[in-house]
Amino acid sequence: MALFLFLAAIVLAAASPAVGQLPAGFLSIDCGLEANYSGYKDTDTGIVYVSDDPYVDTGKNHRISADSTYQRFYQTIRSFPTGERNCYALPTVYGDKYIVRVMISRNSQMISLLWPTLPQFALHLGANYWDTVQDDSTEVYEALFMAWASWAPVCLVNTDQGTPYASAIELRPLGNELYPAVMANQSMRMSIRCRMGQTDSSITRFPDDQHDRYWWTTPTNPMWANLSTTSDIQEESSLFGVPSAILQKAVTVVGNGTMLNVTWEDRLFIEFMVFLHFADFQDSKIRQFNVYFNNDSPLLYTPLYLAADYVYSVVWYSSTNGKFNITLVATAKSLLPPMLNAYEIYTLIAHSTPTTFSKDFDVIMAIKFEYGIKKNWMGDPCSPSQFAWDGVICRNTSDNIPRIISLDLSNSNLHGVISNNFTLLTALENLNLTGNQLDGTIPDSLCKLNAGSFIFSYNSDQDVCNKTSPSSSRSRATILAISIAAPVMVVAILGTSYMIWRVKRKSNFFAYNPPRVLEHTNASRNEKYHWDHLQENENRQFTYEDLEKITDNFQLIIGEGGSGRVYHGRLEDNTEVAVKMLSGTSSSGLNGFLAEVQSLTKVHHKNLVSLVGYCSEKAHLALVYEYMSRGNLFDHLRGKSGVGENLNWAMRVRVLLDAAQGLDYLHKGCNKSIIHRDVKTSNILLGQNLRAKIADFGLSKTYISDSQSHMSATVAGSMGYIDPEYYHTGWITENSDVYSFGVVLLEVVTGELPILQGHGHIIQRVKQKVDSGDISSIADQRLGSDYDVSSMWKVVEIALLCTEPVAARRPSMAAVVAQLKDSLTLEEAREERGLKENPTDEVAMLPTSGPSAR
Numbered sequence: 143m144a145l146f147l148f149l150a151a152i153v154l155a156a157a158s159p160a161v162g163q164l165p166a167g168f169l170s171i172d173c174g175l176e177a178n179y180s181g182y183k184d185t186d187t188g189i190v191y192v193s194d195d196p197y198v199d200t201g202k203n204h205r206i207s208a209d210s211t212y213q214r215f216y217q218t219i220r221s222f223p224t225g226e227r228n229c230y231a232l233p234t235v236y237g238d239k240y241i242v243r244v245m246i247s248r249n250s251q252m253i254s255l256l257w258p259t260l261p262q263f264a265l266h267l268g269a270n271y272w273d274t275v276q277d278d279s280t281e282v283y284e285a286l287f288m289a290w291a292s293w294a295p296v297c298l299v300n301t302d303q304g305t306p307y308a309s310a311i312e313l314r315p316l317g318n319e320l321y322p323a324v325m326a327n328q329s330m331r332m333s334i335r336c337r338m339g340q341t342d343s344s345i346t347r348f349p350d351d352q353h354d355r356y357w358w359t360t361p362t363n364p365m366w367a368n369l370s371t372t373s374d375i376q377e378e379s380s381l382f383g384v385p386s387a388i389l390q391k392a393v394t395v396v397g398n399g400t401m402l403n404v405t406w407e408d409r410l411f412i413e414f415m416v417f418l419h420f421a422d423f424q425d426s427k428i429r430q431f432n433v434y435f436n437n438d439s440p441l442l443y444t445p446l447y448l449a450a451d452y453v454y455s456v457v458w459y460s461s462t463n464g465k466f467n468i469t470l471v472a473t474a475k476s477l478l479p480p481m482l483n484a485y486e487i488y489t490l491i492a493h494s495t496p497t498t499f500s501k502d503f504d505v506i507m508a509i510k511f512e513y514g515i516k517k518n519w520m521g522d523p524c525s526p527s528q529f530a531w532d533g534v535i536c537r538n539t540s541d542n543i544p545r546i547i548s549l550d551l552s553n554s555n556l557h558g559v560i561s562n563n564f565t566l567l568t569a570l571e572n573l574n575l576t577g578n579q580l581d582g583t584i585p586d587s588l589c590k591l592n593a594g595s596f597i598f599s600y601n602s603d604q605d606v607c608n609k610t611s612p613s614s615s616r617s618r619a620t621i622l623a624i625s626i627a628a629p630v631m632v633v634a635i636l637g638t639s640y641m642i643w644r645v646k647r648k649s650n651f652f653a654y655n656p657p658r659v660l661e662h663t664n665a666s667r668n669e670k671y672h673w674d675h676l677q678e679n680e681n682r683q684f685t686y687e688d689l690e691k692i693t694d695n696f697q698l699i700i701g702e703g704g705s706g707r708v709y710h711g712r713l714e715d716n717t718e719v720a721v722k723m724l725s726g727t728s729s730s731g732l733n734g735f736l737a738e739v740q741s742l743t744k745v746h747h748k749n750l751v752s753l754v755g756y757c758s759e760k761a762h763l764a765l766v767y768e769y770m771s772r773g774n775l776f777d778h779l780r781g782k783s784g785v786g787e788n789l790n791w792a793m794r795v796r797v798l799l800d801a802a803q804g805l806d807y808l809h810k811g812c813n814k815s816i817i818h819r820d821v822k823t824s825n826i827l828l829g830q831n832l833r834a835k836i837a838d839f840g841l842s843k844t845y846i847s848d849s850q851s852h853m854s855a856t857v858a859g860s861m862g863y864i865d866p867e868y869y870h871t872g873w874i875t876e877n878s879d880v881y882s883f884g885v886v887l888l889e890v891v892t893g894e895l896p897i898l899q900g901h902g903h904i905i906q907r908v909k910q911k912v913d914s915g916d917i918s919s920i921a922d923q924r925l926g927s928d929y930d931v932s933s934m935w936k937v938v939e940i941a942l943l944c945t946e947p948v949a950a951r952r953p954s955m956a957a958v959v960a961q962l963k964d965s966l967t968l969e970e971a972r973e974e975r976g977l978k979e980n981p982t983d984e985v986a987m988l989p990t991s992g993p994s995a996r
């Protein structure tokens with residue numbers, strides 16, 4: 143039932159844009175509005191407000207006023223007389239940025255009747271402290287954050303100073319480019335957001351501001367004079383998206399004064415960021431001033447004529463006495479006094495409390511809705527520990543990410559079948575479902591959780607999983623190894639240097655060449671797939687005896703990977719194949735294995751290694767692949783290919799282009815998007831003609847490309863190639879492959895390993911050299927100077943975009959393909975010029991023999 147109501151509300155919220163042309167994703171909740179009320183439209187803004195019932199399990203409704211001069215959502219409240227922490231769960235899209243606002247009526251007679259002493263309490267965003275609702279009459283609390291899961295909990299925490307309550311909650315999507323300081327590891331609390339100059343209303347919001355930020359009007363100041371224009375203000379960049387209507391007004395200093403200052407005081411919050419917005423309305427006289435923040439060194443600045451511009455801090459400022467000021471002082475050269483159009487001041491919401499592994503959070507929320515569980519299940523499931531959910535026990539990983547390891551849902555009145563969702567809690571060691579009315583089969587993979595050491599109590603008090611065969615301890619060991627090693631790399635990647643002040647025009651967000659908007663191309667999709675003769679064998683099933691024959695009794699080992707050995711073989715018609723014997727049982731069980739093989743045999747592309755067939759007989763699981771005679775790219779780059787020849791630059795770009803096309807096809811070309819999960823140079827194989835194909839996507843899991851259903855088993859992938867965001871959250875998307883491919887690109891450019899002991903990660907190493915602008919310091923020394931400089935830069939440029947720490951900023955594989963094509967064109971043009979000048983110079987001598995790995 144809860145699920146139904148919940149869905150109904152989502153539909154309602156989603157449908158509202160059609161009603162009033164609201165931007166997608168606005169969610170406006172009127173706390174305390176009766177659940178049977180279908181919502182209403184605010185007359186000023188056209189925004190639809192809905193009841194809070196689907197978003198919260200606890201609390202009590204009160205009507206506090208019927209005064210129609212008051213904003214409608216202030217007429218009702220929901221209070222939380224019981225429980226230390228009560229939370230709303232707001233639906234979010236992982237990785238997107240949002241504004242969240244809580245409105246709390248403070249000046250109502252009813253409130254003082256309900257509570258003679260105005261309640262004081264704390265607000266938490268997820269597991270982290272956000273703000274304190276205090277005596278003063280502040281009614282609007284706002285924060286900017288990046289969603290870390292499919293739900294963002296907004297919690298009201300009782301601090302023994304009265305009953306927490308709320309009037310309304312608003313959630314607004316913020317473009318992902320806006321406010322770069324909002325990151326996965328830090329949110330911002332809005333402290334002041336003001337517009338300057340003459341205005342009609344005390345607050346400017348939607349529809350003037352498409353993101354529905356609230357801009358308060360500044361109190362008048364006798365030292366200030368109002369300026370305004372009716373001309374449009376050009377928006378050059380969308381870093382803040384300040385509306386033209388706001389930038390058309392400003393203040394300056396009266397009587398040609400030279401100093402304009404803004405001061406404020408705060409003792410509760412000590413770390414501030416400041417954002418100043420400017421646009422000048424005249425271009426006849428010079429206006430130039432120094433911008434000071436407290437005692438910091440000044441920044442010399444001139445506003446742009448009729449164009450949006452800004453100055454902002456990129457570090458958090460603190461002051462020992464709690465006093466802050468922004469001072470604009472005209473220079474001697476300036477003929478006009480300083481001016482200011484708008485400003486924003488934020489404080490840091492530090493993510494000091496670790497947040498539950500995103501995927502575990504999403505899964506347990508799904509379980510909550512699936513069974514309609516109404517326990518004290520609110521906020522973050524694991525943190526802070528005094529608020530951990532009933533029956534949920536968590537343990538921190540070595541990286542301090544809490545994971546759910548035990549779930550006690552005994553006697554919880556659960557009905558229906560045993561949900562598959564339980565199997566998605568991959569760290570679970572203990573599940574107790576006794577004393578419920580559940581039936582149906584036990585999901586296949588449930589008992590395999592945690593490498594088989596999982597304890598499951600159901601109906602009887604016994605562990606129903608205590609019959610599983612002893613499981614391999616290797617999978618555990620691998621995960622552990624990654625957990626220990628990866629943080630080092632992640633820290634290295636995240637350590638980006640920042641300047642004190644940044645002016646948009648003077649420095650770009652990126653230290654290297656400005657990123658271009660990459661042309662989107664469909665070329666790779668339209669290409670005809672090469673269906674060679676191997677395809678006739680599609681889905682062929684081999685017996686173990688067949689394999690013995692094909693491999694001549696497993697004579698020649700051509701590779702040894704994490705999942706087993708690879709042997710060389712020949713089919714009856716002499717076609718060479720690679721036979722991969724899988725050791726241990728597949729984590730998804732035999733049925734899962736077969737289902738996966740069935741789907742993989744249907745995936746064909748000239749840049750993907752074809753699966754010829756498989757064997758699943760007795761204890762033998764094997765995959766039979768097309769044979770790639772020239773081994774893998776890793777060995778080629780290390781000079782270990784047995785062919786003793788370096789790949790020249792054109793060959794390298796062709797190999798990268800092939801691999802990129804293969805990945806693009808996996809992501810977008812199949813019915814279901816396939817995420818590779820383990821992109822690395824040793825999974826890029828080369829054929830006789832040195833054309834490359836992507837291998838080992840057999841380990842990928844197909845997944846339904848629906849935004850809600852990202853799947854993750856455990857963090858898979860290889861050291862040095864793992865997407866830091868995936869590592870931290872367990873959320874896997876195509877973007878994680880893009881990250882790994884970025885590492886591959888850098889490896890091919892430099893010829894170096896991703897991680898060099900003592901020299902850090904390849905991304906850090908390359909970034910350090912990029913600033914020098916000298917490509918030869920980056921390029922593989924073995925290439926000499928035999929490459930087109932622009933061609934090489936193109937590859938470095940796209941590689942750095944691919945390895946952006948924030949997944950949402952990475953390009954698609956289609957964009958990578960387009961950039962690599964451009965790079966190849968440049969290099970081929972250089973080669974042609976070279977040939978004309980020096981016709982005897984053979985460009986690409988292909989070695990012709992030498993068996994190698996795989």
Ligand SMILES: *[C@@H]1O[C@H](CO)[C@@H](O)[C@H](O)[C@H]1NC(C)=O
Binds near residue numbers: 176178179
């Ligand atoms: C909603 O339910 C309440 C009783 O819980 C009832 O008094 C009220 O009339 C109902 N409102 C609507 C719009 O149906």
Ligand SMILES: *[C@@H]1O[C@H](CO)[C@@H](O)[C@H](O)[C@H]1NC(C)=O
Binds near residue numbers: 341362366367368
């Ligand atoms: C400037 O605008 C403010 C806000 O609308 C107004 O109160 C004030 O009187 C104006 N100041 C002058 C000098 O006109």
Ligand SMILES: *[C@@H]1O[C@H](CO)[C@@H](O)[C@H](O)[C@H]1NC(C)=O
Binds near residue numbers: 397398477
């Ligand atoms: C301000 O300075 C400008 C140029 O120096 C001058 O034209 C103008 O009269 C001055 N205004 C006032 C109010 O002093």
Ligand SMILES: *[C@@H]1O[C@H](CO)[C@@H](O)[C@H](O)[C@H]1NC(C)=O
Binds near residue numbers: 365401403404
């Ligand atoms: C700077 O701000 C302070 C406090 O608002 C005020 O007292 C002072 O007069 C201002 N100075 C100037 C030059 O505007």
Ligand SMILES: *[C@@H]1O[C@H](CO)[C@@H](O)[C@H](O)[C@H]1NC(C)=O
Binds near residue numbers: 403436465469
């Ligand atoms: C600004 O703040 C700094 C440090 O608190 C202080 O020294 C300075 O006098 C202030 N300036 C103004 C104009 O208030």
Ligand SMILES: *[C@@H]1O[C@H](CO)[C@@H](O)[C@H](O)[C@H]1NC(C)=O
Binds near residue numbers: 496527536537542544
């Ligand atoms: C996880 O680590 C945090 C911070 O170090 C700590 O407060 C919390 O108690 C730990 N949780 C568990 C379950 O160990």
Ligand SMILES: *[C@@H]1O[C@H](CO)[C@@H](O)[C@H](O)[C@H]1NC(C)=O
Binds near residue numbers: 507508511561562563
């Ligand atoms: C998980 O729960 C949701 C209901 O919230 C359900 O729609 C979905 O099918 C479940 N997933 C699995 C794998 O059982």
Ligand SMILES: *[C@@H]1O[C@H](CO)[C@@H](O)[C@H](O)[C@H]1NC(C)=O
Binds near residue numbers: 553575576577599603
């Ligand atoms: C499961 O829960 C029941 C009821 O609370 C309890 O008696 C039993 O000991 C639990 N089983 C395990 C293995 O913890």
Ligand SMILES: *[C@@H]1O[C@H](CO)[C@@H](O)[C@H](O)[C@H]1NC(C)=O
Binds near residue numbers: 605
């Ligand atoms: C399985 O059950 C047997 C008998 O109940 C017990 O001795 C054994 O320790 C159990 N094994 C595990 C792994 O729990």
Ligand SMILES: *[C@@H]1O[C@H](CO)[C@@H](O)[C@H](O)[C@H]1NC(C)=O
Binds near residue numbers: 325947
């Ligand atoms: C968040 O990460 C960025 C680097 O990505 C770092 O500069 C910043 O200091 C971090 N914020 C906090 C609060 O740790």
